[in-house]
Amino acid sequence: MLRRSMTAIVTWCFVELFSATQVMAQDSDSQTCETLCATPDAPWASIPWELDLVKAQKQSLEQAKPIFIWSMDGHPLACT
Amino acid sequence: MLKDKFIPVAIDQWYTRRQQDPEGDFYRKIAGQGPRNDFNKTTQGFYIADPAGTLIAYNNNRGPERIRKLMEEALSQYTSPNCSPIEEPTIDTKFDPQLPSGAVVVRCGAKVKGGYEQAENEWRAIFQRSVARDNLWILENELEAMARGEFPESLAKRIARFHLVDNTRGQPPAWEAAEIRSLTISINGEKVSGRIHLETEDQSRGFIASLEGEISIQAGRLKKFDVIVEGDFWGTGRFTLEPPKGKFPLVVAFRLPDVPDKTDSIPPAGTRGWLDGYLDPDR
Numbered sequence: 001m002l003r004r005s006m007t008a009i010v011t012w013c014f015v016e017l018f019s020a021t022q023v024m025a026q027d028s029d030s031q032t033c034e035t036l037c038a039t040p041d042a043p044w045a046s047i048p049w050e051l052d053l054v055k056a057q058k059q060s061l062e063q064a065k066p067i068f069i070w071s072m073d074g075h076p077l078a079c080t
Numbered sequence: 081m082l083k084d085k086f087i088p089v090a091i092d093q094w095y096t097r098r099q100q101d102p103e104g105d106f107y108r109k110i111a112g113q114g115p116r117n118d119f120n121k122t123t124q125g126f127y128i129a130d131p132a133g134t135l136i137a138y139n140n141n142r143g144p145e146r147i148r149k150l151m152e153e154a155l156s157q158y159t160s161p162n163c164s165p166i167e168e169p170t171i172d173t174k175f176d177p178q179l180p181s182g183a184v185v186v187r188c189g190a191k192v193k194g195g196y197e198q199a200e201n202e203w204r205a206i207f208q209r210s211v212a213r214d215n216l217w218i219l220e221n222e223l224e225a226m227a228r229g230e231f232p233e234s235l236a237k238r239i240a241r242f243h244l245v246d247n248t249r250g251q252p253p254a255w256e257a258a259e260i261r262s263l264t265i266s267i268n269g270e271k272v273s274g275r276i277h278l279e280t281e282d283q284s285r286g287f288i289a290s291l292e293g294e295i296s297i298q299a300g301r302l303k304k305f306d307v308i309v310e311g312d313f314w315g316t317g318r319f320t321l322e323p324p325k326g327k328f329p330l331v332v333a334f335r336l337p338d339v340p341d342k343t344d345s346i347p348p349a350g351t352r353g354w355l356d357g358y359l360d361p362d363r
């Protein structure tokens with residue numbers, strides 16, 4: 001259940017751009033590729049996510065900010 | 081708040097909790113202070129920590145307001161510790177799959193196009209509308225084959241086994257080699273087409289689909305890879321529960337990134353724990 005809850009958060013992020021199922025049904029193949037594969041124009045995608053925890057640790061020290069870790073089974077930004 | 085007040089980092093903890101290197105050590109130090117401190121199991125969740133590795137807050141709740149409150153509380157008590165950066169990190173190559181030399185990254189996305197019953201709540205509705213995302217690796221020799229007008233069998237099998245999955249509700253099972261019942265993909269000029277039949281031995285999960293698209297390779301470089309696989313999927317996996325009943329329409333699309341970004345460096349889900357099998361899907 002917890003695993004699915006985390007997945008839901010990711011899914012919720014992705015879905016902001018991709019809610020128009022009916023529109024996609026009318027797309028050309030090229031448009032469908034664009035719709036499903038483009039970098040989403042969604043709030044989560046505007047976050048400057050670091051992918052390396054060691055680099056994040058260094059930035060945290062330099063900028064005196066805490067580290068926020070989004071930790072999932074499957075990468076949060078892909079492979080979900 | 082996340083942009084301005086935190087250092088946001090996104091990781092696949094399946095790798096990080098196993099890594100025998102400074103990154104893995106740092107993650108285990110943080111996660112070990114939380115409720116999910118058995119590193120033989122998932123440790124997923126949201127962690128807030130300082131650079132000394134002290135856990136400030138943890139939650140695995142999906143409600144945005146709960147997470148916002150967690151962040152605000154963490155900020156209110158935060159003081160930057162006196163510690164050193166992790167220096168000259170070594171990398172545990174066992175858990176660091178790298179894109180092979182000469183290979184290219186193609187993005188893929190999957191969506192269930194219909195068949196769901198009315199969602200009982202908004203979270204269920206989100207699952208039903210979701211688009212899953214992954215990266216496909218195409219190897220150098222496979223690019224060369226496509227430039228000659230051949231669709232390489234290794235690429236066809238990699239796509240079939242690791243990417244023609246319903247990953248819209250969580251981590252799906254990949255297909256076993258024996259579950260490829262039939263697979264034909266051919267190139268005619270820049271057009272590519274094919275038929276795919278994947279099915280488990282007990283027939284509880286399957287995908288019968290057609291493939292269409294356009295591929296362009298100029299001077300040995302992949303310029304276009306717009307490919308769509310669409311068909312009827314049925315069944316589910318341990319972590320992809322509550323699919324539509326019976327057969328339902330699933331579309332999986334592939335495209336070369338128009339504008340590369342850092343997510344292109346994330347290895348395909350299918351490489352996790354078995355890079356050799358992903359690269360050589362006959363194994």
